[in-house]
Amino acid sequence: MDFRDTIGVLDKKGGVKRMYPKSVDGVLFKARNAFGLTLVAFLFAAPFVQINGQQALLFNILERKFVIFGQIFFPQDFYIFALAMLTFLVFIILFTVVFGRVFCGWACPQTVFLELIFRRIEFWIEGDANAQRRLNEGDWTTEKIWKKTLKHTIFWIVSFSIANIFLAYLVGTAELQKLVTHSPLDSPTLFVSLLIFTGAFYYVFAHFRELVCIIVCPYGRLQSVLLDNKSIVVAYDFVRGEPRGKMNKNEPASTPPKGDCIACGLCVQVCPTGIDIRNGTQLECINCTACIDACDEVMVKIGRPKKLIRYDSIEGITQKKPLRFTARIAAYSTVLVLLLGLLTYFLLSRKEVEMTVFRTQGLLFQQPDSLTISNLYNLEIVNKTNEKLDLVLKVKDGTVKMVSQDTRISVIGQGTVKTSFFILIQKKDIHSYKTKLKIEAYDANGKLITDAETSFASP
Numbered sequence: 208m209d210f211r212d213t214i215g216v217l218d219k220k221g222g223v224k225r226m227y228p229k230s231v232d233g234v235l236f237k238a239r240n241a242f243g244l245t246l247v248a249f250l251f252a253a254p255f256v257q258i259n260g261q262q263a264l265l266f267n268i269l270e271r272k273f274v275i276f277g278q279i280f281f282p283q284d285f286y287i288f289a290l291a292m293l294t295f296l297v298f299i300i301l302f303t304v305v306f307g308r309v310f311c312g313w314a315c316p317q318t319v320f321l322e323l324i325f326r327r328i329e330f331w332i333e334g335d336a337n338a339q340r341r342l343n344e345g346d347w348t349t350e351k352i353w354k355k356t357l358k359h360t361i362f363w364i365v366s367f368s369i370a371n372i373f374l375a376y377l378v379g380t381a382e383l384q385k386l387v388t389h390s391p392l393d394s395p396t397l398f399v400s401l402l403i404f405t406g407a408f409y410y411v412f413a414h415f416r417e418l419v420c421i422i423v424c425p426y427g428r429l430q431s432v433l434l435d436n437k438s439i440v441v442a443y444d445f446v447r448g449e450p451r452g453k454m455n456k457n458e459p460a461s462t463p464p465k466g467d468c469i470a471c472g473l474c475v476q477v478c479p480t481g482i483d484i485r486n487g488t489q490l491e492c493i494n495c496t497a498c499i500d501a502c503d504e505v506m507v508k509i510g511r512p513k514k515l516i517r518y519d520s521i522e523g524i525t526q527k528k529p530l531r532f533t534a535r536i537a538a539y540s541t542v543l544v545l546l547l548g549l550l551t552y553f554l555l556s557r558k559e560v561e562m563t564v565f566r567t568q569g570l571l572f573q574q575p576d577s578l579t580i581s582n583l584y585n586l587e588i589v590n591k592t593n594e595k596l597d598l599v600l601k602v603k604d605g606t607v608k609m610v611s612q613d614t615r616i617s618v619i620g621q622g623t624v625k626t627s628f629f630i631l632i633q634k635k636d637i638h639s640y641k642t643k644l645k646i647e648a649y650d651a652n653g654k655l656i657t658d659a660e661t662s663f664a665s666p
């Protein structure tokens with residue numbers, strides 16, 4: 208049980224061990240490569256795609272403006288954002304309960320960039336695991352200097368590109384373009400941020416690497432509480448594989464039969480987190496599937512069926528049980544469906560122009576003349592569209608009188624306006640000391656744009 212007390216990427220003194228995983232090229236790697244590179248292409252393209260005149264995806268935390276597929280979300284929509292995050296979290300939990308860390312191996316940006324881009328560049332320049340080890344442990348020859356220079360230069364360029372895209376998501380492509388086409392002194396904060404992000408990405412992908420998954424990522428830590436014997440994970444079929452042992456053609460026929468594992472160690476050599484999956488599910492396993500591909504290759508060579516290491520549950524291996532719809536899955540699914548329903552409702556009922564009306568605090572009502580009662584209101588209009596709006600307020604059975612001279616309220620695209628107005632109602636039309644009112648805002652063409660409810664106080 209030594210493996211439970213140690214981490215594959217640390218030595219006995221707690222120092223970080225450099226990992227030299229062997230390169231793999233199996234069916235799953237090819238599928239993961241195609242999927243991962245598609246994700247990278249999407250990630251790099253999305254900020255430059257325009258929908259409804261907006262950047263397709265924008266997460267401007269500083270200005271509290273978020274755009275998702277052309278829809279602008281303001282701080283007023285934060286509840287939708289919070290609900291979307293909660294739904295995503297439940298989805299991830301449900302997904303993990305059923306399929307383990309599939310997300311880590313196939314879609315996590317850390318794995319995708321590290322395994323499919325940075326590690327591939329390293330293989331291309333420095334060769335496979337043994338060549339890399341020899342190069343690192345050898346003297347500084349001319350070959351070592353140029354290989355290291357080339358590799359780290361490309362790593363910096365890729366990190367710089369990722370940092371640019373990261374900024375495009377945070378501040379928008381227009382700001383990024385300004386930074387690229389003008390002197391850095393014109394946008395010093397952005398320029399320094401770009402350098403910091405570039406350095407951070409370079410450090411993570413060139414040096415820190417799989418330690419992110421093992422000691423930083425909170426999702427990895429959650430595995431121990433989310434996985435059970437029914438979860439599908441990358442697993443070694445110990446029923447079929449054990450007792451393991453080297454193949455020996457000269458063994459006498461009386462030798463007891465061995466399992467399918469020939470103890471070649473290839474599954475360990477390809478593992479980027481340095482673990483032996485034959486010891487069982489471990490915290491370090493990011494479900495990268497490299498050991499599946501490696502073992503399949505071995506099985507083909509020795510004429511045994513593939514999938515000695517495969518996606519399966521512990522119950523699947525020991526009892527040959529297929530995945531079942533358990534009570535836990537049913538509970539998570541119900542919560543997920545409810546959250547999705549709520550999210551859909553909020554998204555569909557979300558207004559593009561939002562109006563909030565409050566009766567001014569400290570003032571109950573005024574009597575401008577013997578026949579009329581008036582109330583003073585504060586109003587805020589948030590225009591989430593790109594168009595400028597000129598609005599006129601109307602109220603049934605009453606008259607709206609703006610505090611300012613202008614009877615129209617102008618709100619620029621993606622802008623907010625705060626103002627005050629009176630509502631005057633004839634005494635004969637008032638039947639209660641607190642009357643419910645609906646304030647409606649019409650545009651210049653007489654089209655109802657938005658409305659809000661408030662109350663009218665009277666003696």
Ligand code: SF4
Binds near residue numbers: 472501
């Ligand atoms: S690659 Fe397969 S056969 Fe080789 S040690 Fe691993 S499990 Fe055993």
Ligand code: SF4
Binds near residue numbers: 495
């Ligand atoms: S055990 Fe297999 S799936 Fe898990 S990280 Fe190692 S190589 Fe990847």
